[in-house]
Amino acid sequence: MIVGFLLGVIVTGSLTAAGFFWRFYRQTRDSLFLAFAAAFAIEGINRMAFLLIDKPSEGSPIIYLVRLVAFLLLLGAIVAKNRRVPARKK
Template sequence: MTELFTGAITMGSLVIALFFLRFWRDSRDRFFLYFALSFFIEGVHRLYSALHDAGGEDSPLHYLIRLLAYGLILWAILEKNLPKARARK
């Protein structure tokens, strides 16, 4: 049953990444690109974890990969809300 849920989460993450990639292609807004990369990293990580159960989910490498993925989301939100530097004349 665990494999079923892992496969569903993997598929969902990769499909969401494709949606965000399409939104990025249409708007060229880096916000969507960062979200697409984050979900792609998460999907590939889940797939790798399911195929190669090396040490379980509590190894530091798993946490660092997730930290990278969630850090991309946080950076996208921060970058979107930071004031833009005005061009000097």
């Protein structure tokens, strides 16, 4: 019972964070914000699916595969952001 409640809180927090990052992306068009929005949305949906499974197993490989995709998305966006050469000021 309490596990379901806590998973619901995590889902709500993840999807809320995704919404904020999506809004920041729309304002700035910075792809880093888009990556964070996607990663939080993926994690929120992953936790929601975990909540809907009859007998969930935290050690399931598919759970870790989805999390790996979300974290690699973040890592790739951070690396891409740091590799860009900033425009020179005149």
